[in-house]
Amino acid sequence: xxxxxxxxxxxxxxxxxxxxxxxxxxxxxxxxxxxxxxxxxxxxxxxxxxxxxxxxxxxxxxxxxxxxxxxxxxxxxxxxxxxxxxxxxxxxxxxxxxxxxxxxxxxxxxxxxxxxxxx
Amino acid sequence: xxxxxxxxxxxxxxxxxxxxxxxxxxxxxxxxxxxxxxxxxxxxxxxxxxxxxxxxxxxxxxxxxxxxxxxxxxxxxxxxxxxxxxxxxxxxxxxxxxxxxxxxxxxxxxxxxxxxxxxxxxxxxxxxxxxxxxxxxxxxxxxxxxxxxxxxxxxxxxxxxxxxxxxxxxxxxxxxxxxxxxxxxxxxxxxxxxxxxxxxxxxxxxxxxxxxxxxxxxxxxxxxxxxxxxxxxxxxxxxxxxxxxxxxxxxxxxxxxxxxx
Numbered sequence: 001x002x003x004x005x006x007x008x009x010x011x012x013x014x015x016x017x018x019x020x021x022x023x024x025x026x027x028x029x030x031x032x033x034x035x036x037x038x039x040x041x042x043x044x045x046x047x048x049x050x051x052x053x054x055x056x057x058x059x060x061x062x063x064x065x066x067x068x069x070x071x072x073x074x075x076x077x078x079x080x081x082x083x084x085x086x087x088x089x090x091x092x093x094x095x096x097x098x099x100x101x102x103x104x105x106x107x108x109x110x111x112x113x114x115x116x117x118x119x
Numbered sequence: 120x121x122x123x124x125x126x127x128x129x130x131x132x133x134x135x136x137x138x139x140x141x142x143x144x145x146x147x148x149x150x151x152x153x154x155x156x157x158x159x160x161x162x163x164x165x166x167x168x169x170x171x172x173x174x175x176x177x178x179x180x181x182x183x184x185x186x187x188x189x190x191x192x193x194x195x196x197x198x199x200x201x202x203x204x205x206x207x208x209x210x211x212x213x214x215x216x217x218x219x220x221x222x223x224x225x226x227x228x229x230x231x232x233x234x235x236x237x238x239x240x241x242x243x244x245x246x247x248x249x250x251x252x253x254x255x256x257x258x259x260x261x262x263x264x265x266x267x268x269x270x271x272x273x274x275x276x277x278x279x280x281x282x283x284x285x286x287x288x289x290x291x292x293x294x295x296x297x298x299x300x301x302x303x304x305x306x307x308x309x310x311x312x313x314x315x316x317x318x319x320x321x322x323x324x325x326x327x328x329x330x331x332x333x334x335x336x337x338x339x340x341x342x343x344x345x346x347x348x349x350x351x352x353x354x355x356x357x358x359x360x361x362x363x364x365x366x367x368x369x370x371x372x373x374x375x376x377x378x379x380x
Contacts, residue, residue, distance in 0.1 A: 022380070025366075025380070026366060026370070026380070027366065070186075073186075092377055095377045096377060099377065099378065099379035099380070100379070102379040103379045103380055106379060111186055111187065112379075113186070113187075113189045113190040114190070114377075114378065114379060115189070115190065115193050
């Protein structure tokens with residue numbers, strides 16, 4: 001993973017929102033944030049989308065706020081399952097990878113759950 | 120457990136020990152407690168279908184998942200689906216009200232008689248009430264709410280955790296093949312809590328005086344600080360959320376159950 005690619009997605013609005021959501025929720029930025037962003041970057045390559053585009057696709061503006069696009073949310077939920085299945089490691093490690101991408105969506109307001117153990 | 124402590128310990132539990140089964144007798148206690156709830160005209164609208172997560176076919180379990188409750192359905196070993204049986208009043212035609220007269224619960228001292236039930240209450244009030252769906256539904260569901268609350272408290276009294284969720288009503292009816300006049304209400308998820316009993320602390324509530332009044336709506340019911348202290352001592356009013364250790368607890372649960380943060 002090239003350093004400049006990481007920097008470029010870190011600057012995107014949705015990655016900023018993710019980092020700031022994690023900071024707000026847990027009191028500090030996770031020590032492994034750079035590694036998490038690298039995983040998100042790999043997922044973005046996997047679905048051939050930029051982070052901002054993923055979030056934009058999953059929601060739409062309506063009067064008084066935003067609405068989640070159910071089909072797109074399901075699409076990305078399935079893509080995360082596929083993505084985590086494609087990475088090396090046991091089921092737990094794979095789920096942890098998928099959960100990092102889920103966390104990106106969650107902190108951008110896209111409701112998402114994994115199964116037990118992230119399956 | 121004392122009643123006040125049960126009330127004080129009840130809160131929506133969302134982290135369950137997924138692999139720790141719930142004893143069948145405890146499930147029965149929950150249902151028995153629901154059955155003894157206060158109920159208008161003794162009709163008993165509440166119905167329940169108990170599902171063991173590991174025994175329901177996976178395709179059906181997946182159908183029952185909503186986006187918000189998918190994870191908790193996976194975590195909780197027992198799912199109790201509550202329904203409101205709207206057909207019950209027309210089926211029993213006031214017979215259970217007559218039982219209350221027989222039992223001496225409704226007595227002539229208060230104006231009750233079999234004749235009053237048979238000739239007035241059922242034909243003039245209950246039967247017409249069932250034809251006004253809006254009013255009838257509200258009344259029947261209020262009763263179901265009371266029974267479900269009894270069930271919820273019983274779960275905590277048995278040392279379990281529980282949480283009420285709203286399932287998809289159409290899919291729920293379809294999966295269980297219930298009669299047309301049953302309305303899907305809630306699913307109560309039950310299991311042993313994976314989180315501490317405090318689960319982050321007693322949830323925030325609106326101020327007491329904002330909810331309750333005395334005599335008219337301009338006079339808030341005066342809250343006696345001495346009573347509050349007694350309830351704290353009895354374990355009914357407990358440490359309020361957010362608790363300082365909650366963040367750490369969620370982190371540990373996420374790590375153990377492999378959940379996103």
